[in-house]
Amino acid sequence: MGIADRKAREKEDLRNLILKSAKKLFVEKGVEQTTIRSIAESIDYSVGTVYLYFKDKNAILYALHSQGFSQLSGDFKVLYNVSDPLERLKALCKVYIQFAGDNPDMYDLMFNLKAPMEFLDAINEGEWNEGKGAFDVLHTTVKQCISEGHFTGHKSEPLAFMVWSLVHGMCSLEISKRCIGVNIKNPETIVSEGFAEFAKLITRL
Amino acid sequence: MGIADRKAREKEDLRNLILKSAKKLFVEKGVEQTTIRSIAESIDYSVGTVYLYFKDKNAILYALHSQGFSQLSGDFKVLYNVSDPLERLKALCKVYIQFAGDNPDMYDLMFNLKAPMEFLDAINEGEWNEGKGAFDVLHTTVKQCISEGHFTGHKSEPLAFMVWSLVHGMCSLEISKRCIGVNIKNPETIVSEGFAEFAKLITRL
DNA sequence: TTGATAAATGAACAATGTTCATTTATTTTG
DNA sequence: CAAAATAAATGAACATTGTTCATTTATCAA
Numbered sequence: 001m002g003i004a005d006r007k008a009r010e011k012e013d014l015r016n017l018i019l020k021s022a023k024k025l026f027v028e029k030g031v032e033q034t035t036i037r038s039i040a041e042s043i044d045y046s047v048g049t050v051y052l053y054f055k056d057k058n059a060i061l062y063a064l065h066s067q068g069f070s071q072l073s074g075d076f077k078v079l080y081n082v083s084d085p086l087e088r089l090k091a092l093c094k095v096y097i098q099f100a101g102d103n104p105d106m107y108d109l110m111f112n113l114k115a116p117m118e119f120l121d122a123i124n125e126g127e128w129n130e131g132k133g134a135f136d137v138l139h140t141t142v143k144q145c146i147s148e149g150h151f152t153g154h155k156s157e158p159l160a161f162m163v164w165s166l167v168h169g170m171c172s173l174e175i176s177k178r179c180i181g182v183n184i185k186n187p188e189t190i191v192s193e194g195f196a197e198f199a200k201l202i203t204r205l
Numbered sequence: 206m207g208i209a210d211r212k213a214r215e216k217e218d219l220r221n222l223i224l225k226s227a228k229k230l231f232v233e234k235g236v237e238q239t240t241i242r243s244i245a246e247s248i249d250y251s252v253g254t255v256y257l258y259f260k261d262k263n264a265i266l267y268a269l270h271s272q273g274f275s276q277l278s279g280d281f282k283v284l285y286n287v288s289d290p291l292e293r294l295k296a297l298c299k300v301y302i303q304f305a306g307d308n309p310d311m312y313d314l315m316f317n318l319k320a321p322m323e324f325l326d327a328i329n330e331g332e333w334n335e336g337k338g339a340f341d342v343l344h345t346t347v348k349q350c351i352s353e354g355h356f357t358g359h360k361s362e363p364l365a366f367m368v369w370s371l372v373h374g375m376c377s378l379e380i381s382k383r384c385i386g387v388n389i390k391n392p393e394t395i396v397s398e399g400f401a402e403f404a405k406l407i408t409r410l
Numbered sequence: 411t412t413g414a415t416a417a418a419t420g421a422a423c424a425a426t427g428t429t430c431a432t433t434t435a436t437t438t439t440g
Numbered sequence: 441c442a443a444a445a446t447a448a449a450t451g452a453a454c455a456t457t458g459t460t461c462a463t464t465t466a467t468c469a470a
C-alpha cells in the first residue's frame with residue numbers, strides 16, 4: 001500500500017519534527033522552561049497534536065535520551081581504529097568527555113535527569129539497552145586490558161564501573177558548574193587535567 | 206529587649222520548622238512532587254506564611270543544600286583521627302560514599318539539582334563556601350599524600366578533582382540507578398567494589 | 411483602651427501538563 | 441462522484457503548580 005506507506009512516513013516525519021524542535025528548545029531554554037505549548041507553537045501545530053505523537057513530556061525526554069545514546073555509540077566507532085586495549089580505554093574516555101563537553105544539555109538529559117528513567121520504569125521492566133551497549137564497550141575494553149597483562153589483580157566489572165564513574169563524575173561536575181563554585185584554579189581545563197592524571201596513573205599498571 | 210529576642214527565636218523556630226517539614230516531604234515524595242502548599246499544610250500554616258520566610262521554592266532548596274554540606278562537613282570530622290594521609294584520603298572517600306548512601310535525596314539535592322545553584326547565582330557572585338570547604342579538606346589531604354612521597358609526578362589539584370569525580374560519579378550513578386539499567390551483576394555492592402579497586406590502585410603509588 | 415506594628419491569611423493570577431469533545435481532512439465505499 | 445467512515449488535528453477546559461498581595465488577625469506600646 002503506497003498510501004499507507006506515505007502516511008506512515010508523514011507520521012514519522014512529524015514525530016521527528018517534534019523531537020528536533022523539542023531538543024532545540026531544551027538546549028536553548030532548558031528542560032523545565034520548555035513547555036509543550038512552546039514546542040507546539042514552534043512547529044505550528046496545536047498542543048493536542050504533540051500528545052498524539054507522545055504520551056507525555058517524559059516520553060519526549062526519553063526519546064531524546066535514546067537519540068543521545070545513539071549519537072554516543074556512533075562517536076565510539078572511531079575506537080575500532082585503536083588496537084592497543086589500554087590506548088583504546090584512554091581514547092574511549094576522551095570520546096566520552098568530548099561528547100559531554102560538546103553536548104552538555106544532552107548529557108544532562110541522558111545521565112542526570114530522572115524523568116527519562118521514570119518513563120523507562122513505567123513502560124518496560126527497566127530494560128535500558130542503549131546504556132547497556134555503551135557500558136559493554138567499556139567493560140570489554142577493560143577485560144582486554146586485563147588479558148593483556150594490565151591491572152593485575154583487579155576485577156573487570158568493578159574496574160569498568162570505576163572508570164565510568166570517574167569520567168561521568170568529571171563531566172557531571174563540570175556541567176553542573178560545581179567546579180567553579182569550589183574555586184578550582186582553571187575550571188576550563190580541570191577535566192582534561194584531571195583525566196591526564198588518571199591516564200598517567202593507569203599507564204603504569 | 207526580651208520580647209524582641211523571643212520574637213526572633215520564634216521566627217527562627219518557624220523557619221526551621223518549614224525546613225524540617227520540607228526536607229521530610231522532599232525525601233518522601235521527591236523535590237518536584239513537593240508543593241509549597243503541601244509544606245504549608247503539613248505544619249498547619251498558610252501558603253503565604255511560607256513565602257514570608259523564604260523568597261521562593263529555590264530558597265528552601267538552597268537552605269537544605271547548605272544544611273547538607275554542614276552535615277557532610279560534620280561527618281568529615283572523624284578524619285582527624287586518621288594520621289596517615291593516604292589512609293585519610295581513603296577514609297574520606299568512604300565517609301563521602303557513606304553519606305551519599307545514607308542520604309541519597311539530600312545528595313541529589315546537593316550535587317545534581319541545578320535549582321540551588323541557580324539561587325546562588327541570583328543572590329551573590331557564585332560564592333559557594335560550603336562546597337569550597339569540603340573540597341579543601343580533600344585537596345589538603347591529597348597535598349599531604351604527595352609531600353609524604355605518594356603520587357610522584359602528579360599535580361595536587363587535578364588529582365583531587367579526579368578523586369572527587371570518582372566518588373561523586375559512583376554515588377551519582379548509584380543514586381540515579383543507572384547501574385541497574387546497565388546490567389551490572391551486583392548493583393547493591395558495585396560502589397564499594399568499585400571503590401575497592403581504586404583503593405587498591407592508589408595504595409601502590 | 412487605642413493606635414501602630416508585625417504576622418498570618420487565603421483568594422486570585424499566570425503558567426503548566428494533560429484531556430477530550432469537536433472540527434477538519436483524508437480515504438474508502440456504494 | 442457523493443456519502444459514509446476513518447484518521448488527524450484542534451483548542452477550550454481542567455487540575456495543579458509557584459507566586460503575589462490586599463485584607464484580616466494578633467501582638468505590642470502609648
